[in-house]
Amino acid sequence: MKEKKQNILIIGAGLCGSLLALRLGQRGYNVTVYEKRPDLRKVDISAGRSINLAFSDRGNKGMKLVGLEEEVKKLCIPMNGRMIHDKEGNTFMSNYSGRDCEYINSISREDLNSLLLTEAEKHENVKIHFNKGCKRVDFENTTAEFKDYVDNSVFIEDADVIIATDGAGSALRKSYYLGKKFLFSFSQDYLTHGYKELSILPTEDGGYKTFKNALHIWPRGDFMIIALPNLDGSFTVTLFLSYDDGKYNFNNLTTPEIVTEFFQKEFPDALEIMPNLVNDFFENPTAPLGTIKCSPWHYKGNTLLMGDSAHAIVPFYGQGMNASFEDVVEFDAVLDEGHDNWEAIFKAYEKRRKKDTDAIADLAIDNFHEMKDHVGQAIFQEKRKIEMALEKEFPEDYSSKYSLVTFNEVIGYREAMLRGRAQDKAILNMLSDGEISTALDLTDKNVLKEILGKVKKQTEAILEDDRIAGLY
Amino acid sequence: MKEKKQNILIIGAGLCGSLLALRLGQRGYNVTVYEKRPDLRKVDISAGRSINLAFSDRGNKGMKLVGLEEEVKKLCIPMNGRMIHDKEGNTFMSNYSGRDCEYINSISREDLNSLLLTEAEKHENVKIHFNKGCKRVDFENTTAEFKDYVDNSVFIEDADVIIATDGAGSALRKSYYLGKKFLFSFSQDYLTHGYKELSILPTEDGGYKTFKNALHIWPRGDFMIIALPNLDGSFTVTLFLSYDDGKYNFNNLTTPEIVTEFFQKEFPDALEIMPNLVNDFFENPTAPLGTIKCSPWHYKGNTLLMGDSAHAIVPFYGQGMNASFEDVVEFDAVLDEGHDNWEAIFKAYEKRRKKDTDAIADLAIDNFHEMKDHVGQAIFQEKRKIEMALEKEFPEDYSSKYSLVTFNEVIGYREAMLRGRAQDKAILNMLSDGEISTALDLTDKNVLKEILGKVKKQTEAILEDDRIAGLY
Numbered sequence: 003m004k005e006k007k008q009n010i011l012i013i014g015a016g017l018c019g020s021l022l023a024l025r026l027g028q029r030g031y032n033v034t035v036y037e038k039r040p041d042l043r044k045v046d047i048s049a050g051r052s053i054n055l056a057f058s059d060r061g062n063k064g065m066k067l068v069g070l071e072e073e074v075k076k077l078c079i080p081m082n083g084r085m086i087h088d089k090e091g092n093t094f095m096s097n098y099s100g101r102d103c104e105y106i107n108s109i110s111r112e113d114l115n116s117l118l119l120t121e122a123e124k125h126e127n128v129k130i131h132f133n134k135g136c137k138r139v140d141f142e143n144t145t146a147e148f149k150d151y152v153d154n155s156v157f158i159e160d161a162d163v164i165i166a167t168d169g170a171g172s173a174l175r176k177s178y179y180l181g182k183k184f185l186f187s188f189s190q191d192y193l194t195h196g197y198k199e200l201s202i203l204p205t206e207d208g209g210y211k212t213f214k215n216a217l218h219i220w221p222r223g224d225f226m227i228i229a230l231p232n233l234d235g236s237f238t239v240t241l242f243l244s245y246d247d248g249k250y251n252f253n254n255l256t257t258p259e260i261v262t263e264f265f266q267k268e269f270p271d272a273l274e275i276m277p278n279l280v281n282d283f284f285e286n287p288t289a290p291l292g293t294i295k296c297s298p299w300h301y302k303g304n305t306l307l308m309g310d311s312a313h314a315i316v317p318f319y320g321q322g323m324n325a326s327f328e329d330v331v332e333f334d335a336v337l338d339e340g341h342d343n344w345e346a347i348f349k350a351y352e353k354r355r356k357k358d359t360d361a362i363a364d365l366a367i368d369n370f371h372e373m374k375d376h377v378g379q380a381i382f383q384e385k386r387k388i389e390m391a392l393e394k395e396f397p398e399d400y401s402s403k404y405s406l407v408t409f410n411e412v413i414g415y416r417e418a419m420l421r422g423r424a425q426d427k428a429i430l431n432m433l434s435d436g437e438i439s440t441a442l443d444l445t446d447k448n449v450l451k452e453i454l455g456k457v458k459k460q461t462e463a464i465l466e467d468d469r470i471a472g473l474y
Numbered sequence: 475m476k477e478k479k480q481n482i483l484i485i486g487a488g489l490c491g492s493l494l495a496l497r498l499g500q501r502g503y504n505v506t507v508y509e510k511r512p513d514l515r516k517v518d519i520s521a522g523r524s525i526n527l528a529f530s531d532r533g534n535k536g537m538k539l540v541g542l543e544e545e546v547k548k549l550c551i552p553m554n555g556r557m558i559h560d561k562e563g564n565t566f567m568s569n570y571s572g573r574d575c576e577y578i579n580s581i582s583r584e585d586l587n588s589l590l591l592t593e594a595e596k597h598e599n600v601k602i603h604f605n606k607g608c609k610r611v612d613f614e615n616t617t618a619e620f621k622d623y624v625d626n627s628v629f630i631e632d633a634d635v636i637i638a639t640d641g642a643g644s645a646l647r648k649s650y651y652l653g654k655k656f657l658f659s660f661s662q663d664y665l666t667h668g669y670k671e672l673s674i675l676p677t678e679d680g681g682y683k684t685f686k687n688a689l690h691i692w693p694r695g696d697f698m699i700i701a702l703p704n705l706d707g708s709f710t711v712t713l714f715l716s717y718d719d720g721k722y723n724f725n726n727l728t729t730p731e732i733v734t735e736f737f738q739k740e741f742p743d744a745l746e747i748m749p750n751l752v753n754d755f756f757e758n759p760t761a762p763l764g765t766i767k768c769s770p771w772h773y774k775g776n777t778l779l780m781g782d783s784a785h786a787i788v789p790f791y792g793q794g795m796n797a798s799f800e801d802v803v804e805f806d807a808v809l810d811e812g813h814d815n816w817e818a819i820f821k822a823y824e825k826r827r828k829k830d831t832d833a834i835a836d837l838a839i840d841n842f843h844e845m846k847d848h849v850g851q852a853i854f855q856e857k858r859k860i861e862m863a864l865e866k867e868f869p870e871d872y873s874s875k876y877s878l879v880t881f882n883e884v885i886g887y888r889e890a891m892l893r894g895r896a897q898d899k900a901i902l903n904m905l906s907d908g909e910i911s912t913a914l915d916l917t918d919k920n921v922l923k924e925i926l927g928k929v930k931k932q933t934e935a936i937l938e939d940d941r942i943a944g945l946y
Contacts, residue, residue, distance in 0.1 A: 185717075185762050189661030245657075290657050376944070427943035434942045470906045471899035472848070 007032060011161035013136045013146060013174065014038075017111070018309030018326035019167035020118035020130075024068050025330055027125035029337065034161070035128070036148055038135030038168075043116045054230035054238040055114065056081070056217070056320030057107040059411040064327030067334060073117060078107035079231045085216035086377055091271035095216065096377065096386055099402070100393025104409045106217070106320060108230040114323075136173040139164060141181070141301040146173075163344050164305045167326075170294055172311030178301065186296065193291040193316060193370065195225070196252055197242050200282040202275050204235025211275040212237070217320075219373060220269050224248050226374040227269055239276070242291075242374065252288050291316045293363050299352045303344030306351075308333065313359035318369035319407060321362050325415070329355065361416040365407060368423075384440045385429045391444040392454055400454060420465065428460035479504060483633035485608045485618060485646065486510075489583070490781030490798035491639035492590035492602075496540050497802055499597035501809065506633070507600070508620055510607030510640075515588045526702035526710040527586065528553070528689070528792030529579040531883040536799030539806060545589060550579035551703045557688035558849055563743035567688065568849065568858055571874070572865025576881045578689070578792060580702040586795075608645040611636060613653065613773040618645075635816050636777045639798075642766055644783030650773065658768065665763040665788060665842065667697070668724055669714050672754040674747050676707025683747040684709070689792075691845060692741050696720050698846040699741055711748070714763075714846065724760050763788045765835050771824045775816030778823075780805065785831035790841035791879060793834050797887070801827065833888040837879060840895075856912045857901045863916040864926055872926060892937065900932035 010026055012019050015037035023035045039047050057078060065071045082105045083097035098105060122128045133151040140146070145160050166174035178186050202211050210231060212218060218229040218237070224244065229237040244251045250264045258280040265273040273279060294314040299307040309326035336351045376382040392400040401410055403422025410418060432438045438456060442449050482498055484491050487509035495507045511519050529550060537543045554577045555569035570577060594600045605623040612618070617632050638646035650658045674683050682703060684690065690701040690709070696716065701709040716723045722736045730752040737745040745751060766786040772778040781798035808823045848854040864872040873882055875894025882890060904910045910928060914921050 185664040185764075187661075187663045187764075189659075189663070189767075191659045191661070192657040292657075292659075295661075371944075423943075427939065430943050431939050467899065467903050471895075471902050472843070 008162040009034065009160075011036070011146060011159055011164045013139075013164065013166045013172075014168035014309075014311070015115075015119060015130055015132070016167065016169060016309070017115055017118065017323050018329065020115060020122055021064055021068065021327055021330050022165065022167055022308065022333070023128050023130065024118055024122040024125070025334055027122055027128035028068065029334075030127065033122075033125075033128045034159070035122075035130040036134040036136060036146075036159070037130065037132050038151070039132065041119075041132045042112055043119065054232070055109045055111050055323050056230070057109040057114070058320065058324055058408045060321070060408075061324035061327040063331045063411055067331055068121065070117065070121060074109075074114065077109050077113045077117070077233070079109070079233065080105045080107055080215055081217045081230070082215055083217070084377065085213055085218045087218060087220045087269070087271055088378075089222070089268065089270075093213075096383075097390060099405050099409060100390040100395075101397045101405075101409075104405060105215075106408060108217070108232070110232060111323075113233075136166075136168060139166070139174045139177045139305060141174070141177060141305040142183070144304040163303070166305065166307050166311045167309045169310040170292065170314035172307060174305055175294075175296060175307055175311050178296070178307075184298075184301070186298070188296040189294065191293045193367075194247065195242050195244050195370075196288045196290050197240050197317075198252070198283065198288050199286045200227070200239040200241060200276065200279060202229060202237040202239055202272075203278060208235045210235050210237070219377065220272060221374050221378045222268055223375050223378065225250075225268075227272060228373070229272075239272070242370075245288075255283070258284070293367065295360060295363060297352070297356060299356070300345075300348035303346075303348060306348050313363060315359075315363045315366045316370060317366070318373055319362065319366040321366065321407065321415075325359060325362050328411075329359075358415040361414070361419040362407070365415065365419050365422075381430060381433055384433055385426065387440050388429060388433075388438065388444065388453060391450055392457070395447060395450045396454055400457075421461070424461045424464040424468075425457065427464055428457055432456060432460060480634040481506065481632075483508070483618060483631055483636045485611075485636065485638045485644075486640035486781075486783070487587075487591060487602055487604070488639060488641060488781070489587055489590065489795050490801065492587060492594055493536055493540065493799055493802050494637065494639055494780065494805070495600050495602065496590055496594040496597070497806055499594055499600035500540065501806075503599065505594075505597075505600045506631070507594075507602040508606040508608060508618075508631070509602065509604050510623070511604065513591075513604045514584055515591065526704070527581045527583050527795050528702070529581040529586070530792065530796055530880045532793070532880075533796035533799040535803045535883055539803055540593065542589065542593060546581075546586065549581050549585045549589070549705070551581070551705065552577045552579055552687055553689045553702070554687055555689070556849065557685055557690045559690060559692045559741070559743055560850075561694070561740065561742075565685075565743075568855075569862060571877050571881060572862040572867075573869045573877075573881075576877060577687075578880060580689070580704070582704060583795075585705075608638075608640060611638070611646045611649045611777060613646070613649060613777040614655070616776040635775070638777065638779050638783045639781045641782040642764065642786035644779060646777055647766075647768060647779055647783055650768070650779075656770075656773070658770070660768040661766065663765045665839075666719065667714050667716050667842075668760045668762050669712050669789075670724070670755065670760050671758045672699070672711040672713060672748065672751060674701060674709040674711055674744075675750060680707045682707050682709070691849065692744060693846050693850045694740055695847050695850065697722075697740075699744060700845070701744075711744070714842075717760075727755070730756075765839065767832060767835060769824070769828060771828070772817075772820035775818075775820060778820050785835060787831075787835045787838045788842055789838070790845055791834065791838040793838065793879065793887075797831060797834050800883075801831075830887040833886070833891040834879070837887065837891050837894075853902060853905055856905055857898065859912050860901060860905075860910065860916065860925060863922055864929070867919060867922045868926055872929075893933070896933045896936040896940075897929065899936055900929055904928060904932060 009032045012023050012035040015035045019035060023033050026033050065074045083095050085093050085095050087093050123130060134148045137147045137149055144164055145158050146164055147158050149156050166172050179188055205211055214231050220227045225242055227239055227241045229239045231237055245253055255261050261280055261283050265279060293316055299312045308329050315322050332355050333351050336347055341347045389402040403426055406418035406422045438453050481504045484495050484507040487507045495505050498505050537546045555567050557565050557567050559565050595602060606620045609619045609621055616636055617630050618636055619630050621628050638644050651660055677683055686703050692699045697714060699711055699713045701711045703709050717725055727733050733752055733755050765788055771784045780801050787794050804827050805823050808819055813819045861874040875898055878890035878894045910925050
């Protein structure tokens with residue numbers, strides 16, 4: 003693509019759209035962005051539905067790409083592991099990795115988005131317009147229809163290429179689906195659970211009411227709450243709960259008394275530091291949790307879906323934003339390959355990327371079950387203990403599934419999933435058979451070396467068995 | 475449900491709808507059926523898109539339920555196995571089972587549908603109306619809007635319950651999706667391949683030009699043709715081919731010369747008995763192959779999806795119609811459970827049934843790869859040989875995945891899938907490791923007994939490993 007002065011229209015200035023605008027601006031394209039919401043640097047638009055972001059190594063690739071690594075660090079609060087809270091209020095820490103350098107970060111969506119918008123606007127070939135929502139895209143003629151929410155006018159924009167980064171409710175994806183001009187595979191899958199945002203406010207002197215550097219989890223089998231720290235001393239808390247099933251659910255938590263009873267019984271230590279619970283509960287909406295997959299992501303060389311518009315996932319691996327940032331990195335790498343036209347670029351991008359976004363969607367569902375349930379089970383805790391010891395003793399030779407997904411950003415999500423699942427299966431089965439055990443001395447290097455050998459051998463055998471059976 | 479005189483509106487008088495109407499008529503309900511097409515007993519409506527049906531044991535449960543088992547037999551041509559045709563025109567037969575009593579049947583969709591319609595109409599509490607297409611369903615008020623294709627009038631029908639058996643393009647499912655009144659999980663997944671119907675005509679004296687009692691397959695890795703016998707001496711042939719990929723595909727087979735060249739090169743023995751190829755090819759449409767899943771199938775106790783409208787699958791396991799008939803059998807069993815209201819009935823039905831229709835959808839995709847590719851590979855042929863020998867020698871003790879799905883109608887599709895896949899994995903890996911082999915004397919009962927023991931042990935181990943790893 004020699005002609006850099008082409009006009010690119012980006013729909014949506016969320017995290018993915020603003021990073022993409024910045025990067026394409028850096029590459030010299032003429033970029034116009036339309037965002038349906040007001041400018042979040044000027045107006046508070048959070049509306050109690052954010053779920054804090056867990057920023058990690060794949061997202062950081064995007065920051066490196068645009069030269070913002072150091073700026074972003076200032077917004078980050080490191081979380082070294084999960085702090086598990088049981089029903090009696092006991093806590094124990096389960097690190098994300100046996101390597102000290104590996105942790106995830108709590109970050110505010112607004113702060114991160116603001117940084118990207120401001121950086122993008124520094125390029126005079128990048129223009130961002132707010133309060134303009136996309137209604138539909140004519141993907142055969144590469145035009146999009148917008149509504150201006152300030153003066154209610156409707157207008158049509160033309161471009162050489164349209165890229166939709168307009169999230170799970172994407173107007174372009176809807177146009178693909180309703181247009182029926184080509185075979186469009188599409189899925190939307192809702193969990194039986196929804197979520198509601200709550201909060202733990204700071205202490206009077208602006209301190210943290212519970213341990214700062216952790217992702218807190220109160221796992222209860224069929225439901226859970228989690229809490230992530232904010233820079234101001236507060237925690238953003240999220241309740242994940244079934245709409246219909248179980249003794250307590252979103253449909254029957256209808257009075258302050260029942261909500262308080264539920265927390266008193268299930269999360270007493272959280273309730274103690276959440277005097278604002280009832281207020282939050284009835285003020286904030288209950289929102290659904292869904293996975294969206296589709297294909298193709300592009301129509302000829304005219305239009306492309308990117309980020310959540312192409313692959314919305316549930317939040318349980320903390321990878322939604324990281325995956326969207328990695329989209330931009332991968333797209334940028336395809337631009338470097340020197341394809342002749344946009345259709346070739348879009349095809350190459352989807353071929354390279356889709357298997358990985360499918361994988362993180364499935365991994366995020368896995369982690370839903372792991373977080374609300376498995377982290378409380380003995381055999382999964384034993385697995386975790388062994389993996390932590392292996393990662394600590396052999397930092398170059400072992401990475402758990404969580405590490406492969408979160409910290410090994412040089413491999414794709416699909417490879418991380420296949421290897422990670424095989425390792426989990428190997429360890430769980432060897433624990434169950436007594437072939438390895440946490441009763442062994444996990445501080446003895448020779449003991450660990452033997453365990454590592456067994457895990458590696460068994461993992462390879464599992465992968466090979468699946469390969470022979472034609473399972474992938 | 476004591477009140478039998480309730481009014482049930484069925485949308486669609488295809489195979490599922492007409493069997494359901496017949497059964498609910500037998501149970502005493504007032505049944506009204508609206509079908510968008512003309513009465514197929516009076517007008518030829520096939521339009522070259524039928525794919526012959528493979529009627530087997532699960533479908534037969536439906537026939538037994540309504541007392542039509544003997545009538546249907548008259549329409550059936552038994553197919554004992556797959557006859558594989560290689561590129562040189564060599565053929566070999568691969569039976570569906572080592573048990574002589576297990577075979578599938580070629581049957582005409584029109585003949586079977588006609589039988590069911592005529593039987594249903596014998597009940598005076600069943601009324602079937604043709605040429606009336608459903609436009610939308612108001613699932614909150616249990617009414618449906620129809621268009622009369624004869625006089626173009628539009629009318630609204632009311633009922634106590636509406637059941638949509640209106641196939642892959644279901645109007646009720648569309649109303650669920652577009653209505654956004656509840657969280658509706660939905661997927662449509664297209665294969666990269668489409669299909670086109672062709673034919674082998676009878677000999678001049680009405681005989682069959684190739685072996686009658688088989689499902690013929692010409693597997694070529696990335697594409698294939700199949701042929702199923704009809705009562706009149708003809709075969710219905712279907713070409714499955716990519717739209718875009720490969721040297722020959724639907725997008726570039728645009729002239730009689732290229733089509734003939736393609737068949738000359740890939741299917742020379744078929745071409746010899748298909749002088750009508752070019753005519754068929756350009757007269758019949760190319761149609762897509764898709765899988766549809768969704769949930770929930772019902773809205774409160776008002777409306778319910780059944781058959782293809784709830785779970786359309788690709789045709790490669792020959793189970794689409796069988797699964798729809800099994801839906802009616804399962805629904806009938808739920809009616810016998812004595813629930814208090816329709817909502818309880820619909821919930822119980824979906825809970826019992828959905829896991830199985832999800833499984834057959836996935837199995838059908840598996841078989842797409844098996845039919846076009848695996849059946850031509852040595853290790854899969856060896857597996858088949860061993861399984862045939864096991865089924866023959868130990869008819870009570872062994873069933874292949876194909877047999878579990880097709881002939882073991884007392885277990886559900888999901889159980890058949892889990893056990894069948896584990897068996898396949900066990901056998902393929904033991905063949906690969908040399909632990910079992912087709913070089914052994916497979917006529918020696920003791921040899922086979924040892925193989926059976928190994929296969930069973932390894933299958934159990936695989937299922938147990940998956941269970942411990944929490945994979946299901």
